[in-house]
Amino acid sequence: MIEAKNVNFYYGDFHALKDINMTMETNTVTAFIGPSGCGKSTFLRLFNRMNDLIPGTRLEGQCLIDGEDIYAKSLRVDDLRKRVGMVFQKPNPFPKSIFENVAYGLRVNGVKDRAFIAQRVEESLRGAALWDEVKDKLKKSAFELSGGQQQRLCIARALAVSPSILLMDEPASALDPISTSKVEELIHSLKKDYTIVIVTHNMQQAARVSDKTGFFMLGELVEYNDTKKMFLNPDKVQTQNYITGRFG
């Protein structure tokens, strides 16, 4: 379970997230939608503390994962990031072989057992629905894969360290329709093992993959509801306008 309690976030003087309260249940898919610059990525990055890398930022309020304050002093950021995986908008595989890309998270974890690594690599690639396409060329450079395959490789890479949560920031926006639908199917199948949060600009995609949807505007969480209700009969008029505007 992921919780945000009275979260305010600042880039210097800029108030990017305003008093957000939100709870995301385990083994659900939550979609964040909203106009560009409304703070979706900023909010998402709070949960694996990637915002820590940006100088001059400040967080107020609490972010909890299974009840634990992930900004507590005693918590190690690299441990948190092993539990909370992230997939980026643009596929960013390392200039290494396909195998080494997936093994990377294990290796930096100090895992040395070759057989275990090989097994985890296969499981992760299967989990990311990429195994059949790459099983004969694991030693090839990851750059030889297509964009869609690279993105699924990045998902496999994130799965390899056995996180419980997957954060995805517009994971399909750089992909063609076929690759996109593959990634969407993948999200479906991952749901039983992972808690997934996905940012998307594609309303149909949010409607297809998510259980709940949060609509953000100007740093505020305007509405957070079951996806069905959100798209059929939202509580707020801004949500209605945004969704229909995008569809129409």
Place this chain on the structure above:
Amino acid sequence: MMSKKTSQNIAFWVFRILGLVVVAILFWILGFIIYHGAGVINWKFLTTAPTDGMTGGGIFPAIVGTFCLIVGSMVVAFPLGVMSAIYTTEYAGNGKLVRFIRIMTNNLGSIPSIIFGLFGMALFVNALGFGDSIIAGSFTLGLLVLPLVIRTTEEALKAIPDSFRTGSLALGATKLQTIRRVILPMAFPNITTGLILSIGRVSGETAPILFTVAAYFLPKLPTSIYDQVMALPYHLYVIATSGTDLEATRPIAYGTALVLIIIVLLMNLLASFLRRHFGKKVKTN
């Protein structure tokens, strides 16, 4: 009044001629040295010591000495330069201290090399008691090229997109792991280019080795880092200005110059080849 077109044409030709003049001078120098020096270069010249008051024999000890100084100065400058570049680009952010360090390294790079020679003599030869030695010369040359190593390494690191850093950190890698396993391997070709450029620089410098290592005449090869050595640029200076019989040593001087030029040119060619070769590779990803 001239028409606009004509004046532009004239300007164009002036620039073109000036450009050609520069190239012509360069080739003239090269051709001159090849013309006078190529004749003396043979296997014996490259593998024997000078004889007959340096009017005969070869330049082997100077080649060996220059080689020792290249290796020594790189051992000094490379780890130090790469580590400080890692610090300034990956760790230090953009605070006052880093800007200060950057300005100082740039200043260090514009100090005349004779000053490095004097400093090296004061510090390494005298204060630290190394005497005239390979180690004193290596430290002096190492300091001289440190700014170059730092700058090329910084540029190599900055050329790597942040998405690789965030990708690695997001998998739970520490910053150090990210640098060691992802960033440095990617930056390696460009860092190597900097290394090779520094080798070119080191092999041609005379002033820094003048008071710290270079021997006037020392046919014996060094056996430890506390020995003096001959070195190509200084040897050239010696036989061109203070030999016993300047006329007789002239061909040897040109031969030495040619060997030196070939080493420096090869290093620069290798560097630009590497840069182009790997530059392409990184772009296609």
